[in-house]
Amino acid sequence: MNNPEIEPGLRPGQALCVQEVAVYRGPHLYSRTKMVRIQLDLGRVEQYPTNLLPGFVDALLKHVPGLREHGCSYGEPGGLVLRMEEGTWLGHVAEHVAIELQNMAGADVARGKTRSVTNMPGVYNVMFEYENEDVGLLAGRFALELVNLLLPIELQGLAGADMIAPSPLALFAMPEALRVLRAMHSEIAFGPTTASIVREAEARSIPWRRLDNSSLVQLGYGKHIKRIRASCSSLTSEIAAEIASDKELTNRLLIEAGLPAPLGIVASSAEEAVEAARTLGLAVVIKPVDGNHGRGVNIGLSSQSEVEWGFEQARAHSSLVLVEQQFVGEDHRILVIGGRLVAAAKRVPAHVVGDGRATIAQLIDRKNEDPRRGNGHESALTRISIDECLIHYIARSGYTLASVPEWGKPVMLLPTANLSTGGTAIDCTEDIHPDNALIACRAARILGLDIAGIDFVAPDIRRSVLETGGGIIEVNAGPGFRMHLYPSQGKRRNVAAPVLDLLYPPGAPCRVPVLAVTGTNGKTTTTRMLAHILGADGQIVGITSTDGVYIDGRRIMEGDCTVQGARVSC
Structure with missing residues (x-):
C-alpha cells in the first residue's frame, strides 16, 4: 500500500498523499471501536493550518453544515469550528468530514482520532468510526476530495485516493457524492428489526458481526455463537416456519387445539373460490396460502364478481388461495417471544382524511411527504402506493382517486392494516385482556415458534374474544419489530431485549477467552x-x-x- 502514483504535474511532497489504508473490524491499538485508518501525508499543506486558509472554514461549513455540532476536544457543539478558527491541520478536518458524511448518509457514527506519525513530519493517521465498511471507506475518500477541492488552487492535489475506495464519480461534486453515499447506505443498512437486536447486543457487550449484505448476523464467539436473520434466530424451527407460511395448515392446527381461528377452504380456481364462499357464507377473506406482508389479501368479499376478483389478486402471489371466514373487529399484532407476550399493537389500514378541497390522490401525496415514510421496511412507516388493489377498494365505497372527500371524512385506502402497505400502529400492550394474551402465546407454542407475530382480530382488545368473538387470523415466523419500536401512537417497546434474553439468558456466556501472543521469535x-x-x-x-x-x-x-x-x- 506504499508509493501511490502522483497525479501528473505534481511531485512527492506537493500533494495530499494517501500512504496506507487499514480497516479495523474489532478492538485494535487505537480504540475498541471499528475504524478506518488512512495514513495521510499533507505535503506542503502541512504549512497551512486552517487559520491560514482564508475562506476555507466558511466554505466547508456551507457544504457540511453538520460540522457545527461537532464538539471535538471542547466537548460541546461548536468545538470543531473553534478549533478550525484557531488553526488545526487538514488531516483532523478530514476525520470530522468523513464522520459527518456518514451521518448525512444515514449512519450513526461519532468517534474519530487523528495523530501524527512518529518520525514522519507532516504524516498523520486519520481514523474514524464506521457502521458499514464500504460506506466508511468511500466517505473517507470523499472527505479528502472535498477538503482538497476547497483549498486554494495552487495548493490542490490529491494522490492515492483509489487506495481508499474506487469512486463511482468521474469528477467529485458534493451533491453527487451525498447521493451515492445515501444510496449505498440505504441498500446495505440493517432494517429496524435487525438494527434493534444489534444495538441491544452492543448494550450487553455481546460481540457481533455481519455475515452478508442482508440481515444475517452472528452473535457471540466460538461455541457460544448464535445467528439471527431479522427476527429469525438459531432457535427458530424450520418446520415451525414452514407451518406458519401455510395459512390453511396453521388455522387447522389452531382449531384442533381449541383456539379461535377462522374456518377456511383452499381453492385452485375462481369457480372453487366462489363455491367456498357460498359454503362459508357471509363476507369472506381471500388470501394467498403462502403469502406475506398483506400482499394479495382482500376482505369483505361477498358477491361472485368480488370473490372472482379477490381470487385473481391472491393467485398472483400463490398457486393456491385460501377462502376463509371473516372475523369482525380491529386488527392487532401480538408479539410473542420465548412463549411470553412482549408487545401488542393495533394496526390501522392506510387511510386519508378529507379536507373538502384535495382529491384522494393529492391527500395520498401529502401523507407520503411524512419524513417517517420511506420505501420498503427500512423506515418507521412505509409510503402508500397507488395500485389496482387500492383503486378497487376505494371504488367499493364509491370513490375514485379524483374524489374530494368532505372535511374530516376518513377514507380507508386498503383492506389490510400491514405497515408494509402504508398502515400505522398504536401500542396497546398494556390494554390486552389476559385471555387474548394466553391465546396468542398458546398459538406460538402450538406451531413451535420461538419468535412469533400473531395477527389477532378483536372488537375490543381489552375484552376476551371468547366473549366478543374474533381470534387469530394468521401466525407469522420472523415478524417485523418496527410497529413496536416506532408506533405512531403510544409507548415504544424494547422488543429486542427479550430476543437477547432468549438467546443468552442471564449469566450465559457469549465469548470464549482469546489470548494474543506477540514478539520476535518463539x-x-x-x-x-x-x-x-x-x-x-x-x-x-x-x-x-x-x-x-x-x-x-x-x-x-x-x-x-x-x-x-x-x-x-x-
Missing part, C-alpha cells in the same frame, strides 16, 4: 505450549499460527494464518 512455540496446557485441562482450544489453524489439535487450514485464522477460530 510465538508459535509459545502458542502451542499454551494450547497443550489448556487442552490438558479439558478445554477445546483453537490456535492460529504461521503454519496454520488448529482446533482441538487438528489442523484445519494450512499457511500463515496469524491474522485471518482468528476469525475461523471464533
